[in-house]
Amino acid sequence: MKYVRGRKNNTSELAGPVVLVSCGKHKLDYSASAKDSYVSRRFKAAREFAENFGSSWFILSAKHGLVEPDQVIAPYDQDLNALTAQSKALWVETIVSGLLKRNLVSQYIVVLAAGPYAELLRERLKREGFLIIYPLNDMAEDIHADILERINTNPDRLSHYNRFYDLLWRLQKMPGQMVPFNDFEAKNLPKAGVYFFFDGQESTRFFHRETLRVIRIGTHGVSKGSKSLLWHRLRTHRGNDDGSGSHRSSIFRLHVGNAILASQKKDLVSWGVGDNASKEIRDSELQLELEVSQYIRGLRVAYLPVLDEAGADSDRSYIEKNSISLLTQGGPIDLPSVNWLGNYSSSQYVKSSGLWNVNYVGDNYDPQFLSVFEKLVAIYEKGKTVKESLAPLNWRLNMLRGSHGQNELF
Known part of the structure; x- marks a missing residue:
């Protein structure tokens, strides 16, 4: 429906x-x-x-x-x-x-x-x-x-929103999808793709099924020639096997940690400062890193194999950018629940969007991306993948002006 x-x-x-x-x-x-x-x-x-x-x-x-x-x-x-x-x-x-x-x-x-x-x-x-x-x-x-x-x-946006969640619904029914992030195994993942995080306590509002709301969308390998693998990016977000991790390598972990501190009315002056830190500083941050890992590992993840060549204009970037922008342009229609941790975020992008995302929040989106998304889902449903790009040529240049673009890495 x-x-x-x-x-x-x-x-x-x-x-x-x-x-x-x-x-x-x-x-x-x-x-x-x-x-x-x-x-x-x-x-x-x-x-x-x-x-x-x-x-x-x-x-x-x-x-x-x-x-x-x-x-x-x-x-x-x-x-x-x-x-x-x-x-x-x-x-x-x-x-x-x-x-x-x-x-x-x-x-x-x-x-x-x-x-x-x-x-x-x-x-x-x-x-x-x-x-x-x-x-x-x-x-x-x-x-x-x-x-x-x-x-x-913008009535067309509601139709696009429902089509987007319809595609995610199909994706979620594929083997290995939507398991708790803590139970994810690298051997089941494609080399490259786009990932979608869901919180078990967060539901969509206007989708015609009872389903979980997306809370973060991401990808990897957006620099030409990058050899980054999908699992490498997800593992950086999840942290190490012992629950430790590095928020300096994951903007997702950084934002979650800031929100946890705010929710507990605490401060940690070293959090998010610098690209590197001494062992003494890392040790002082360990408890918060553990709490960040605990939160992230409790989420569920769906992923879509997207295997075209790495680059800023790759299909992975096309789907990531437009998915985020669809959900946030003009403000979200899926407002988070009052208990969502992101409500404590120090980032106005996170708080206003209901996503643990900063890049592309509030940008214009190209509805044509849904056709590319659907083709990739249909290919994946058949147990196949495709390496050639399906996105429109020069899509980034042809998109409407006024976008915020990419503000932070990872």
Whole structure:
């Protein structure tokens, strides 16, 4: 199932989801259609999302239950939180019966609601077998409009985002993928490729399956003539067998260490200083290096073999750069959970993007990279690899201006 614009569907496209939008406190003071009665910025952004991407949509009203957008309602003042437990249960049954009556159990549903509107429905709808996502879960209500407006402003991006995660979904089903990083074995890896890290506590918000959110994207061998192997790069991030490691060789470890220090309200003045350090300094940093390794080793990793010639314009760079930029251009739509370690990062790139990445965050992306990505996934699914480049010739030069580019190595 993919997001397609509900008002522009054609018969060759899959139908968009059913969208449920929670009502709001701010309303007109006279009778009007439900879609026009609620006037908050958050509701207007949710309505635009529903009309752009939904095959149909409904309003979750604290007073009326499941409401058709064109249904005329009079002004009212009712708070779902203020209802008794019995009244809340009745409200849930009203919503569920309304969905069942309309034969929507087989359709994919997006609930643009948080707080009691989402929590009261979650388990009940799950028992009925509805396929549902809650993009605004655990997100402050004052951010809802920002995220929805971000999507509404560039609707094609949501389609690209879903295609990207569809490809990752296919990749994850291949043998040896998504095992805990601690259990990774070099013998199973290709010589070259792009890697994707996932945190078991971080989920996508707008993808149509329940799946983990990417938290870092990387590659290696981006200098002409480089002999760097994929495992060499991953091993540098993971650290040594005893749990030690070197954050001076891995920007990923550096950022994780900074975030751990901030989360513990500690300081380590030598952390990140210089390209080399004395044994005395390294010994003083050992405990933090161990904690960094523990965090990184608990992540899961997927990888894509990409074997073209090393270089700044290699297919590996093409996929890495555009994947990061797709997820972050104009701001992320997959906001991290409140418990994500990266929220403590001293890097504004990390905090703003929800990725342990600095390079290419917020850049423009070329949607054509998804076709190259898909070809490489399809080749890999057949147990094959390809050494020739599939990326457009001179792709870096031809991309739109205004990108941030590569700011840090490794």
